[in-house]
Ligand SMILES: Cc1cc2nc3c(=O)[nH]c(=O)nc-3n(C[C@H](O)[C@H](O)[C@H](O)COP(=O)(O)OP(=O)(O)OC[C@H]3O[C@@H](n4cnc5c(N)ncnc54)[C@H](O)[C@@H]3O)c2cc1C
């Protein structure tokens with residue numbers, strides 16, 4: 474059922490995380506009428522995730538700042554539309570929201586759209602990464618924040634970057650330290666980057682707090698090591714770990730949390746320049762700079778929208794956002810993997826590349842061997858990037874492999890492979906539309 | 916809303932206030948959300964991005980990680996065709 478009369482407002486904000494809530498509050502304070510759509514049943518986003526109607530047991534830094542923000546949002550009179558999934562923007566500037574509570578589509582005609590749908594994690598494919606019990610580190614973090622305790626069983630964390638340390642520390646605080654924390658980088662071997670990090674005392678304090686918790690737990694922090702394969706063994710998972718000298722050993726666990734960084738969740742979104750209405754992205758979905766930048770970036774997006782709607786002067790970059798961009802660059806250097814070899818180059822043929830449809834490396838390699846196929850042909854003929862995730866967990870890897878197979882060719886942006894048309898989310902009613910779409914194309 | 920039980924493939928699963936289907940099922944120790952062996956349904960990203968956690972509720976496919984648990988709900992693994 475689609476409502477006949479579209480709901481009108483000045484600005485529709487998509488996403489109830491830090492960036493979306495900050496943008497909405499700022500816009501409402503400026504006197505604009507604002508609607509905010511969030512797909513979950515509570516505000517908070519990935520960082521301030523909490524169970525609806527109950528405080529979370531997991532500590533998140535900046536809780537007070539977040540409460541102040543939510544208060545300002547409520548005082549501005551905005552009633553968030555929870556359980557509303559943004560499906561896309563049609564060519565007439567109508568935004569479609571899938572109202573999951575009512576089972577209907579709500580059509581909104583805003584003058585401007587702020588998209589603040591956050592980040593997704595990067596996870597490098599490894600043999601066995603599709604097995605049940607393997608999830609992203611953020612995914613496990615979400616279980617802790619929402620459910621207050623981890624699923625039963627031994628947990629192994631592996632990958633790259635500071636988020637894995639935060640997860641290990643949270644697990645230790647909850648009395649379930651992981652069996653090991655495997656880190657591809659080695660911050661202790663990057664003293665120059667460590668010195669530069671001193672310019673960001675907030676980050677240093679946070680990292681030190683998490684690390685102190687991990688060091689006080691039985692969990693070993695194994696740096697310069699990679700988890701290279703997972704296989705089922707006796708009802709558990711056996712992980713192969715390779716150290717910096719190339720020696721391997723096996724660790725057993727029931728759950729494995731993987732994480733190799735974060736990137737904007739900018740798949741299937743309307744392009745800023747292709748729409749009739751003003752479209753501005755905010756927070757991690759614009760640039761993955763973390764929670765410290767998200768609120769500032771949300772406010773910045775609000776000022777940008779106001780300037781665009783009133784044809785006012787353009788808005789300068791935000792200092793807090795610029796600072797977090799520099800901080801992320803330092804963290805990138807600090808955690809740079811010790812083994813500089815391309816982690817995708819040596820993966821066995823049967824490794825799953827597309828989790829949605831179970832497509833493997835060998836299928837892509839066979840297509841690449843056939844000759845000069847474009848990313849579009851690889852998507853349509855090979856179904857890479859065609860699955861329900863719209864390429865979120867394969868597009869970067871597929872394009873990386875295409876580029877590696879064709880040295881010298883210009884790199885293709887990930888959107889060339891991803892299903893970059895609306896609906897942004899091909900489920901419930903949208904699933905039908907997506908299927909039609911595929912049939913027409915194939 | 917308060918905690919309660921829902922049925923996962925006919926089996927009761929306990930949940931606490933504010934938990935999604937995926938979190939309650941994971942805490943109950945269920946890892947494979949597929950209908951049969953070798954299916955691809957499971958919890959992975961936790962934020963509605965991977966679509967690996969699709970389940971059916973009253974005939975509708977939804978992400979288990981985005982759907983609040985409710986007392987008495989019947990939740991099932993999607994038919995093989997959706998895998
Ligand atoms: C899984 C995960 C775990 C993380 N854990 C940590 C951590 O432990 N520590 C840390 O410092 N940083 C963490 N980060 C990074 C941190 O969450 C972000 O920097 C911060 O939350 C960014 O705020 P944001 O508002 O831009 O996005 P988010 O907080 O991600 O908010 C985006 C919101 O948009 C909603 N949304 C998405 N798509 C739609 C749609 N189609 N329709 C309607 N609503 C939609 C989401 O439900 C979400 O509430 C994590 C990121 C991810 C992806």
Ligand code: FES
Nearest residue numbers: 959961963966980
């Ligand atoms: S776990 Fe990825 S969409 Fe639910």
